[in-house]
Amino acid sequence: MKVKLASKHGFCFGVEDAIELAEKTAREAKPGRAVALGPVIHNRQVVEKLEQAGLEQSAELEKLEPGTTVLIRSHGARPETLAAAKQRGLKIVDATCVLVKRAQAVVQQLHDEGYRVVMIGDRNHPEVRGVIGYAPDVIVVDSEAELDEALPRRGKLGIVAQTTHTPEHVGRIVGAIVARPFREVKVVNTLCLEVIRRQEAAVALSKEVDVMFVLGGMHSANTQELARLCIAEGVPTYHLEAWDQFRPEMVKDRTTAGVTAGASTPEWIITEFVRGLEAFEPAGT
Numbered sequence: 001m002k003v004k005l006a007s008k009h010g011f012c013f014g015v016e017d018a019i020e021l022a023e024k025t026a027r028e029a030k031p032g033r034a035v036a037l038g039p040v041i042h043n044r045q046v047v048e049k050l051e052q053a054g055l056e057q058s059a060e061l062e063k064l065e066p067g068t069t070v071l072i073r074s075h076g077a078r079p080e081t082l083a084a085a086k087q088r089g090l091k092i093v094d095a096t097c098v099l100v101k102r103a104q105a106v107v108q109q110l111h112d113e114g115y116r117v118v119m120i121g122d123r124n125h126p127e128v129r130g131v132i133g134y135a136p137d138v139i140v141v142d143s144e145a146e147l148d149e150a151l152p153r154r155g156k157l158g159i160v161a162q163t164t165h166t167p168e169h170v171g172r173i174v175g176a177i178v179a180r181p182f183r184e185v186k187v188v189n190t191l192c193l194e195v196i197r198r199q200e201a202a203v204a205l206s207k208e209v210d211v212m213f214v215l216g217g218m219h220s221a222n223t224q225e226l227a228r229l230c231i232a233e234g235v236p237t238y239h240l241e242a243w244d245q246f247r248p249e250m251v252k253d254r255t256t257a258g259v260t261a262g263a264s265t266p267e268w269i270i271t272e273f274v275r276g277l278e279a280f281e282p283a284g285t
């Protein structure tokens with residue numbers, strides 16, 4: 001069938017750098033002495049390859065032997081986690097994306113300037129859990145409905161957002177916040193342009209095809225966001241990890257498929273999928 005690939009898709013520089021550092025760490029550490037603090041990125045296939053190369057995974061610092069190398073993933077970590085790792089005598093290799101590091105620094109600075117920090121994001125996402133560790137009592141919200149209960153009644157607010165959120169979503173919540181009687185609201189744009197470019201390309205492609213495939217890890221926030229945007233465009237959309245999850249009924253009566261991929265999806269997964277789809281002849285056409 002006819003397949004169109006989004007003009008911007010797949011690996012971002014933050015993920016490329018994190019994987020490069022992870023591979024180097026696995027190569028240079030002695031066997032069993034290199035551990036990533038959680039999945040390096042939200043992509044199962046990449047994480048499995050890194051494990052095969054010798055980079056194990058652990059969430060429990062206290063179980064690691066002093067001298068073990070600990071890789072901090074692209075989503076970053078809380079300052080107390082880094083301090084605990086140092087205190088335990090672990091060697092830290094920091095693969096936190098520079099944009100996540102910037103968000104962490106902004107949160108700290110807003111707090112130092114006297115703002116009550118508000119982060120717009122998913123409180124269960126590792127990036128958000130890490131970033132909010134850089135100031136006390138950060139308020140996390142992800143919808144307008146949460147504001148009444150979550151926000152203080154007055155004061156100065158400093159707002160940041162999860163890097164992978166859409167400008168529209170963040171803009172709506174910021175709009176609802178500034179409609180309240182706060183003396184001062186400072187918004188620092190922490191959104192990732194790499195993600196925004198992929199979102200724009202996915203929306204544009206959704207208008208040209210009759211089915212969309214969004215490739216990426218099921219836990220990848222930016223991949224989930226791409227799928228959500230395509231669905232919002234009214235095109236049937238499938239969020240899959242790889243070609244082995246493709247089913248013929250997904251393209252029944254369809255002639256042109258669009259493919260995009262999240263920032264943590266490797267090129268080989270995308271190429272394999274596109275080739276498989278191009279060679280496929282849908283029923284009913």
Ligand code: SF4
Nearest residue numbers: 012014097099163192
């Ligand atoms: S998506 Fe953006 S913030 Fe996330 S790792 Fe990539 S460059 Fe960094």
